[in-house]
Amino acid sequence: MIIDISRLLNSHTPTWPGDTPFSYELTWSQEETGSVNVGQFTTSCHTATHVDAPFHFKSDGMTIEKLPLEVFVGNALVIDVSTKGQITTDDFKGLNLSNIRRVLLKTETWTGNEFPTQIPVIDPELGSFFLKNGIELLGVDLPSVDPLDSKTLDTHHALLKNGVHILEGLRLSDVDPGIYRLTALPLNIEGADGSPVRAILETLD
Incomplete structure (x- = not known):
């Protein structure tokens, strides 16, 4: 079974205050061209479900087209932390992280439109914890892994320092905790600081 964990992109999709909202319109209609409809869209790289490239928060960081694609495809562990105001290494006690390279945090904080x-605080110490446990991707159902008013982006930087990539804006309300196969590939946009993705989970037999 395939579970779509992407947020819908339309004119009502919430975005960061002041950032470019998503819009789609027809450039040419089939009636005009005689054969096809051709549309165009405008959006921030960080609207809805998206991958952050290190360049987003570090001027000499890697841009989106240079990220290793294998990080965004493979088994992922969904963890329910919906009762937590702060997410720390304690929330991983008792979990078997053997052979887990991708972790998705279900906070249930951003379920509406x-x-x-306000969002839960993700402890920057998770960066070194993930490195020790071989985790290379953190996905969240939040617009950011840092507090919304943060200027230092401590968790972004801690994850980067420890080789952990960032997937934000997931939709996990209908997903039970457990292991799934994740596909969440960013677009191949040269020089970009991020990219929207169509993220899915597949149940394992």
């Missing part, structure tokens, strides 16, 4: 005003 309004941009959240």
Whole structure:
């Protein structure tokens, strides 16, 4: 079974205050061309479900087209932390992280169609913890892995320092905790600081 964990892109999709909203319109209609409809869209690289490239928060960081694609395809562990105001290494006690390279955090904080005003705090110490446990991707159902008003982006930088890539804006409300196969490939956009993705989970037999 395939579970779509992407947020819908339309004119109502919430985005960071002041950032470029998503829009789609027809450039030419079939009636005009005589054969096809041709559309165009405009959006921020960080609207809805997206991957952050290190260049997003570090000027000499890697851009989106240079990220290793294998990080965004493979088994992922979904963890329910919906009761937590702060997510720390303690929330991973008792979990078997053997052979787990990707972790998705289900916080249930951003379930509606309004941009959240407050989100759980993700401890930057998770960066070194993930490195020790071989985890290379952190996915969240949040617009950011850092507090919404953060300027230092401590968790972004801690994850980068420890080789952990970032997937944000997931939709995990209908996903039970467990192991799935994740596919969440960023677009091949030269020089970009991020990219929207169509993220899916597949149940394992």
